Amino acid sequence: MTRKTxxxxxxxxxxVAAIVILVAGQVQAAQVTSTILLGPPNGxxxxxxxxxxxxxxxxxxxxxxxxxxxxxxxxxxxxxxxxISASNQNSTLTLTPSxxxxxxxxxxxxxxxxxxxxxxxxxxxxxxxxLSDGATAPVNIGASAVNVSFGSLGSFPxxxxxxxxxSNVTFTxxxxxxxxxxxxxxxxxxxxxxxxxxxxxVTGSLVLPLGLGTLPLGTLFTLPATPVTFPGxxxxxxxxxxxxxxxxxxxxxxxxxxxxxxxxxxxxxxPFSFSTPVNTSITNSIPANSSGVTQLTIxxxxxxxxxxxxxxxxxxxxxxxxxxxxxxxxVGLAGLALAGLVGxxxxxxxxx
Numbered sequence: 001m002t003r004k005t006x007x008x009x010x011x012x013x014x015x016v017a018a019i020v021i022l023v024a025g026q027v028q029a030a031q032v033t034s035t036i037l038l039g040p041p042n043g044x045x046x047x048x049x050x051x052x053x054x055x056x057x058x059x060x061x062x063x064x065x066x067x068x069x070x071x072x073x074x075x076x077x078x079x080x081x082x083x084i085s086a087s088n089q090n091s092t093l094t095l096t097p098s099x100x101x102x103x104x105x106x107x108x109x110x111x112x113x114x115x116x117x118x119x120x121x122x123x124x125x126x127x128x129x130x131l132s133d134g135a136t137a138p139v140n141i142g143a144s145a146v147n148v149s150f151g152s153l154g155s156f157p158x159x160x161x162x163x164x165x166x167s168n169v170t171f172t173x174x175x176x177x178x179x180x181x182x183x184x185x186x187x188x189x190x191x192x193x194x195x196x197x198x199x200x201x202v203t204g205s206l207v208l209p210l211g212l213g214t215l216p217l218g219t220l221f222t223l224p225a226t227p228v229t230f231p232g233x234x235x236x237x238x239x240x241x242x243x244x245x246x247x248x249x250x251x252x253x254x255x256x257x258x259x260x261x262x263x264x265x266x267x268x269x270x271p272f273s274f275s276t277p278v279n280t281s282i283t284n285s286i287p288a289n290s291s292g293v294t295q296l297t298i299x300x301x302x303x304x305x306x307x308x309x310x311x312x313x314x315x316x317x318x319x320x321x322x323x324x325x326x327x328x329x330x331v332g333l334a335g336l337a338l339a340g341l342v343g344x345x346x347x348x349x350x351x352x
Contacts (some may be wrong), residue, residue, distance in 0.1 A: 056306030059093035064300020124184035164200015236263030
């Protein structure tokens, strides 16, 4: 006699089988690391940036020593000479607020995320942003007058100004921390360094006694393009969007995603400073029947400016390509397999 054996899958067994199938269906789901080129001209669709420059506290022009000589013509038989002097004076600097903006910001991000559709940011390992691209902001700074003595003729003001530009605003994260300590899920808060480039020139003028008007001092110092680095943070939100196979121009690339890094930092302030020396020596030949400055020397002086970068907004986007993000069909296949298991168990039970 042949003995018939019937095996029935219990609910617990069905659950285990379902879990096995679901895990098998997501076997490719793991942590993915992508280097993403952000914004134009790196291939990203968007790269916007804007910020303001506002005055910082404590900016000043420091005058070390001013010396020289003023010749006063009295008559064809008489010329008088008066010493010019000033020392150890400070005056306040005033920055004219300005702004900088571009639609061509770019950068690079190293992002780790899971590859379940639509993808969840896990860690932002590295972030480098060329925020300003070729855009510039004017940097115009005026100094309040410093009084210069012309001996018994009295004291008269000398004024100085800095006219220049700010460019090359960049941000680079600090060295990458150990894995797991820099979450981007989806908010990130990167500490690092900003860098800007300052260039320009200091000019000045001196009011003369006896109603002789103003003596232009010309360019007292030219500041070449000088990088200024200062610490700061670049917080924001990273968003991943599956751009799918039917989104032009990405048709046929279902595993590509759009990564967006953006924030409006509002009133957050990032102060920085720069300094230029102000030294010159001028010699003039004054006609016999005229009055004027025959010699002027400015030494040990400097313009020390404090500026604040604020109202910073940015939006950088790039495409992650070739990632193994499973499509919703994988979950559907797992469901079909589970339904097949249930049907198989019912059929075996009826056969018994």
